Amino acid sequence: MNQADPLTERQEYLIGGFAELSCARCAALVRVRKSSPQQTSVQWTTRSARQCPTLTADARPHPLVPTCPDLRTSIQWAVRTGRLEVP
Numbered sequence: 001m002n003q004a005d006p007l008t009e010r011q012e013y014l015i016g017g018f019a020e021l022s023c024a025r026c027a028a029l030v031r032v033r034k035s036s037p038q039q040t041s042v043q044w045t046t047r048s049a050r051q052c053p054t055l056t057a058d059a060r061p062h063p064l065v066p067t068c069p070d071l072r073t074s075i076q077w078a079v080r081t082g083r084l085e086v087p
């Protein structure tokens with residue numbers, strides 16, 4: 001029997017420390033987490049990746065890189081207003 005269920009671990013990782021944010025331009029909903037002032041993790045769902053025109057134009061979204069510039073602005077705004085915690 002597996003003691004560490006990979007699915008459970010993944011779900012905990014997704015929830016722990018992540019805040020839900022939507023892109024100001026395309027309204028794609030993503031999960032964002034700051035692990036340090038310089039490092040940002042962005043979780044795109046399949047639906048949000050399809051919703052963002054920048055990502056669909058770009059073809060290959062990387063799950064951990066905020067490739068949409070509008071989303072980047074939204075993240076900066078969330079940090080400034082305290083919606084997103086920076087350790």
Ligand SMILES: [Zn+2]
Nearest residue numbers: 023026052068
């Ligand atoms: Zn976008």
